[in-house]
Amino acid sequence: MTQAATLRAVARRAALSALTLLLLSMVVFAAGQILPGDVARSILGPLADARAVAALNHQLGTDAPPVLMYGRWIGHLLRGDMGLSYAYRSPVAPFIVNALGKSLLLAAVTSVIVVPLSIGAGIIAALKHGQWQDRLITLGGLSLTVVPEFVSGILLILVFGVWLRWLPISANTRPGTGALEQLRHLILPALPLVLILFGYISRIARAGMIEALESDYTRTATLKGLARRQVVIRHVLRNALLPTITVIAAQTSYLLGGLVVVETLFRYQGIGSLILTAARGKDYPMLEAGILTVGVAYIVSAILADVIIAVLDPRSQAARR
């Protein structure tokens, strides 16, 4: 595999992503600025004077034709200007940056728990293919993926927070709390996300393992007289876990959506609760910026996964042709 071909594949991916992003921005803009109708009216309320409404619309620039408004909005966005929040009357960007940092921390805690756990479970299920351990992990994992985060969150809070008192219920800590203690407060909020992702990741890890275990190179290694442990560690794992990376990246979208619910349940001020607060308060600039941030985060993680796989396994490029 030549480097040029790899570059071409990544460039193609980036071009498609840019197109997706463009469409996404149109959808978000349409939903945020055209569907609600009169922005100033919705801010000032039904009793406001018509002249005041017109003046505010002019001030906000929401009296221009939609195409012009969209162009202006995109132009500002590209220069890093996300506009002014209707609710706070101050620039949106700092809110987004701050909330994104908190959400990434929660997402990181989630990944640190879920990735080893589900890959381990997938490996066990594959090694015990068809036995009760396999069925338990497969069916249990699949059942957990469909339980809404706020439902598992409530049950986890009741068991680990209220009944056993092992973990703190609140995601927030007082200022000046140590980093380790802060992380401990994030375990309970991370667990509902872990439960959702566990089923997806372990299923793919299991499928990859089973395929690798049944392959010719595994048989060759076994026939060479290598011990089972050696075969698994040296030959099976590396080949089996590549597809898992793609799935982990693909689940980022779920993870980000789950953040809205989990952050609300645990009152954690991340990008998810920022979007929800903006949605409740009809703060459209904040809402649009938050949603675009989520979309960009998803696309970036998809590209990253592609790059990682291209680096680790040149075959995947050849196979895609």
Place this chain on the structure above:
Amino acid sequence: MKRTIRRLATPGFLFGSAIVLFWVICALFGPYLEPQNPYADDLMNPLAPPSFAHWFGTDQIGRDVFSRIIAGARSILSVAPAATLLSAVCGTTLGLITGYVGGWLDAVLSRLIDVILALPLIVVALVVLVALGPSSLNVTLVIALVFTPIIARTVRSAVLAECKLDYVPAAQLRDENALHIMFAEILPNILPPIVVEVTVRLGYAIFTVASLSFLGFGIQPPSADWGLSIAENYGLIVGGYGWTVGFAALATASLVVSVNLVAEGLQDALQ
């Protein structure tokens, strides 16, 4: 057919169907099963723990939690199946057309799916519901809108596989009309994957409706909806009033897991 039914008789499928049936009965005959009025408050008796009078206790304005759990089955089991059915009809039609006719429509659909999948379902639904206003009808429409291209994609790939079989060119040579080929020739042959996909979607529809209700953008008060009840009462967990939300959480979990078990059973039996 007989073989399919025999293959369906797995413990998981039977267990799942039984629980789903239980909640469907609650949804249909709720008013006859509720021991008390699920909407009647009793301000003299708020947050009462489970007892003989109130099996699951009472919530913060004294409403009977047990009755509200039964009543709550109705809202979620009307919105989620309605949304799924709507998207099944639209998605199947769209998938048949894009798969059979192809061309630019096909390209547009694939791009559209990419955009929809680039955003979490909850977030897409939030954006639309903020603009249109939250109501059961709007929630149904939003979920149907998002699921339609996803179902269409499954149908499309099934159609593409069918078009390679001899009976489709044969029908074309007989000069059958395209609509007849799509709906009378191809559709009956691709029903199994559609049934599986729609059941899986039903599970996600329940997931989404419940989550939206929890966030305040789904089913609206004074409904006894489970997600809404949890949203109204979860602030009380710290005080030790776990029964106000715990039973609603268990009810939601049992419903989604059961629908998923049914979908799994169908998939194993049909494919």
